[in-house]
Amino acid sequence: MKMNKLQTLLQESKTVIADGALGTMFQAAGLAPGESPVVWNIEHPDRVRAVHRAYIEAGAQILITNTFVGSRFRLAQHGWAARVAEANRVGAEILREEIARAGVDVIAAGDIGPSGELLAPLGALAFDDAVAGFEEQARALIDGGVDVIWTMTLSDLEEARAVIAGVRRVSKDIPILASLTFDTRGRTMMGVKPETAARALLDWGAAAIGGNCGNGPEEILGVVQKMRAVAPDAILIAKSNAGKPELVDGKTIFRATPEVMAQSARELRDAGARIIGGCCGTTPAHIRAMAEAVDSG
Numbered sequence: 001m002k003m004n005k006l007q008t009l010l011q012e013s014k015t016v017i018a019d020g021a022l023g024t025m026f027q028a029a030g031l032a033p034g035e036s037p038v039v040w041n042i043e044h045p046d047r048v049r050a051v052h053r054a055y056i057e058a059g060a061q062i063l064i065t066n067t068f069v070g071s072r073f074r075l076a077q078h079g080w081a082a083r084v085a086e087a088n089r090v091g092a093e094i095l096r097e098e099i100a101r102a103g104v105d106v107i108a109a110g111d112i113g114p115s116g117e118l119l120a121p122l123g124a125l126a127f128d129d130a131v132a133g134f135e136e137q138a139r140a141l142i143d144g145g146v147d148v149i150w151t152m153t154l155s156d157l158e159e160a161r162a163v164i165a166g167v168r169r170v171s172k173d174i175p176i177l178a179s180l181t182f183d184t185r186g187r188t189m190m191g192v193k194p195e196t197a198a199r200a201l202l203d204w205g206a207a208a209i210g211g212n213c214g215n216g217p218e219e220i221l222g223v224v225q226k227m228r229a230v231a232p233d234a235i236l237i238a239k240s241n242a243g244k245p246e247l248v249d250g251k252t253i254f255r256a257t258p259e260v261m262a263q264s265a266r267e268l269r270d271a272g273a274r275i276i277g278g279c280c281g282t283t284p285a286h287i288r289a290m291a292e293a294v295d296s297g
């Protein structure tokens with residue numbers, strides 16, 4: 001059977017380096033509070049391209065599209081519900097073009113984040129409506145040329161199931177990476193344990209599973225260890241924030257330096273993580289240090 005691009009990359013590299021944060025990079029580039037970063041794919045593509053380019057130059061081998069909050073559920077809050085397909089397709093095209101321009105053979109991952117709503121019966125969002133919304137987003141990302149879909153920062157397993165179902169309506173075989181955020185005493189905000197998530201996500205056909213965002217690399221290390229204990233053969237993801245978010249003068253800051261993240265990248269690798277990158281607060285400098293660290297033992 002022909003290997004997909006993700007399988008090839010995983011065969012060639014013991015550790016695959018993912019990119020770092022987009023959101024906090026855009027904030028540093030002038031994204032206003034309450035402004036949707038996804039709208040930048042259309043209105044400021046140059047700024048989005050610059051961040052992708054910096055992560056490619058830093059050594060990232062899997063890069064996410066600027067579409068984390070690109071579902072209709074999120075874009076509707078900004079009056080962009082009618083432009084979901086366009087904003088996601090262009091987000092994918094921008095990334096593909098920057099990868100092509102750099103002349104590197106790396107993976108474009110279509111990023112699908114949570115709806116921001118609670119699924120029924122806890123909330124008002126019906127499962128089928130969630131699936132339809134994620135299908136719409138996935139279709140646009142796949143039309144735009146992504147190699148894989150990466151759904152991240154989820155806390156509700158049912159929502160993960162809805163994303164996967166939505167993606168599978170569009171493509172039977174595109175690899176799906178799924179990472180949840182275990183930031184509440186070792187569980188997700190919705191009470192999901194890493195072991196439970198690992199079993200479910202693998203059952204639903206995820207190609208790689210793990211943790212992202214949260215309170216920093218130590219928290220993610222625990223997630224990797226727990227997932228590995230129940231799923232020793234799974235491809236594990238660790239995409240940690242640059243430390244625990246701290247509120248200082250009304251601003252969220254992340255204190256972990258590139259050196260700290262580089263050291264933790266080694267620990268995550270040694271614990272069994274195969275896909276290692278950064279989330280909020282990480283920059284191309286962090287990713288470069290992490291790539292060098294896992295490379296040099």
Ligand SMILES: [Zn+2]
Pocket residue numbers: 212213214241279280
């Ligand atoms: Zn994050």
